[in-house]
Amino acid sequence: MAWSETLPLRSSEDVVTVRQRVRMAADREGFRLVDQTKIVTAASEIARNTVIYGGGGSATIEGVEKNGRRGVRITFEDNGPGIADIELAMKDGWTSGAGLGLGLSGAKRLSNEFEIVSAPGKGTRVTLTRWR
Amino acid sequence: MAQTSTVIPEALLKHEASLLSDWVAKQGKTGPELHKAAREFLGAFREGAQSGSLDSIDGAAWEHAREVLTDFSIEQSRQGVSAVEVATFILSLKEPLFALLQRLYSQQPEIVAREVWNATRAIDQFALHTTSVALKTREELIARQQSEMLELSTPVVKLWDGVLALPLIGTLDSERTQVVMENLLEEIVRSGAGVAIIDITGVPTVDTLVAQHLLKTVAAARLMGAECIISGIRPQIAATIVHLGVDLGDVTTKATLADAFRIALYRNGLQVTARAARNGGAPEPARG
Numbered sequence A: 001m002a003w004s005e006t007l008p009l010r011s012s013e014d015v016v017t018v019r020q021r022v023r024m025a026a027d028r029e030g031f032r033l034v035d036q037t038k039i040v041t042a043a044s045e046i047a048r049n050t051v052i053y054g055g056g057g058s059a060t061i062e063g064v065e066k067n068g069r070r071g072v073r074i075t076f077e078d079n080g081p082g083i084a085d086i087e088l089a090m091k092d093g094w095t096s097g098a099g100l101g102l103g104l105s106g107a108k109r110l111s112n113e114f115e116i117v118s119a120p121g122k123g124t125r126v127t128l129t130r131w132r
Numbered sequence B: 001m002a003q004t005s006t007v008i009p010e011a012l013l014k015h016e017a018s019l020l021s022d023w024v025a026k027q028g029k030t031g032p033e034l035h036k037a038a039r040e041f042l043g044a045f046r047e048g049a050q051s052g053s054l055d056s057i058d059g060a061a062w063e064h065a066r067e068v069l070t071d072f073s074i075e076q077s078r079q080g081v082s083a084v085e086v087a088t089f090i091l092s093l094k095e096p097l098f099a100l101l102q103r104l105y106s107q108q109p110e111i112v113a114r115e116v117w118n119a120t121r122a123i124d125q126f127a128l129h130t131t132s133v134a135l136k137t138r139e140e141l142i143a144r145q146q147s148e149m150l151e152l153s154t155p156v157v158k159l160w161d162g163v164l165a166l167p168l169i170g171t172l173d174s175e176r177t178q179v180v181m182e183n184l185l186e187e188i189v190r191s192g193a194g195v196a197i198i199d200i201t202g203v204p205t206v207d208t209l210v211a212q213h214l215l216k217t218v219a220a221a222r223l224m225g226a227e228c229i230i231s232g233i234r235p236q237i238a239a240t241i242v243h244l245g246v247d248l249g250d251v252t253t254k255a256t257l258a259d260a261f262r263i264a265l266y267r268n269g270l271q272v273t274a275r276a277a278r279n280g281g282a283p284e285p286a287r288g
Ligand SMILES: Nc1ncnc2c1ncn2[C@@H]1O[C@H](COP(=O)(O)OP(=O)(O)O)[C@@H](O)[C@H]1O
Pocket: A045, A049, A050, A053, A054, A078, A080, A081, A082, A083, A089, A090, A094, A095, A096, A097, A098, A099, A100, A101, A102, A103, A104, A105, A124
């Protein structure tokens, strides 16, 4: 059965809640522990970016299916400043703040599908999908 | 207890398909899970009514019916369906079942009255059963959530002369993480310890923020003359860190705190060995 839930992302406590809900979603979809850990960690990175750089936003967690394969998809949205140079932001080690600069690129490696839509003044939307 | 004679099993057997579709139609939403549970429950209800009594659903005759509802209730609760909604699912069987009995025995109102009473008792008990399972499932979920939300609270412990340990338990998202790490550094300075073990067994998720806290602490400890060992790196965490692209550099990492402790002792020129087997070994050291 298809399901989805949308959670607010305003504070670091919200990041913890989103991680928790993603873990439950992956568990419910029958993910193995290592795959659960990967999607939860990827979600943690993007959730924190949404709070820190995006000025807050939301995460929508859903169960998805493709060719008989089940998976978990998380869509993060904010109305923050957006990203001018996505290619640069995706570079390993690049940060405009004080991070390790591995959140976006790491989350991409930890997901099966990764999409980022962003433009200056238009906010940012990142979608992560991992299949079971 | 005397077996109450009942026409319910027969009615269920003959009219199962129509009853099932009437019952499912009563639900606000449908889905394969709901349909499957309704079908299985009707079958199990018939079996139970055939061999057991409708007075009480506790006996072995009703085991299958209870199981069907237990599974359904757990599944629904995990998906966020409320206990009331789960109970409503089973209670909504009454209306189509009573309508069926009325239709079948329209000429014998005393049978209808008796059977409606029988069915009510059994169905109410099943509704209570689903409610208690649903509530229990939610309690377990909440307990699990709370354990993940646990605020980081960690004392620095001395394992041996010159060996400190910081067992981290909880999430490292809050401001308190900084305080905990600073405590470790202060303790290193105060005790002059040469080795500090940071154990992350109790940290549910290790992302780049956690990694950054660890790397900063390791670097600061080094400036104070102490080497850190990071322990409690479970296999799934190791795999994830690699994909994140985090480089723990030359930090020593160990799977367990025990492994880390052994290394720490070794670096301090100590070693754990088995007592000699002769004469049952040395006496147990006095407690002090
Ligand atoms: N939601 C967002 N809104 C605006 N800028 C963002 C967003 N997410 C990421 N960025 C930009 O991308 C950069 C790289 O992000 P990331 O790879 O997570 O590294 P870090 O968080 O360590 O800076 C950030 O420093 C920031 O400039």
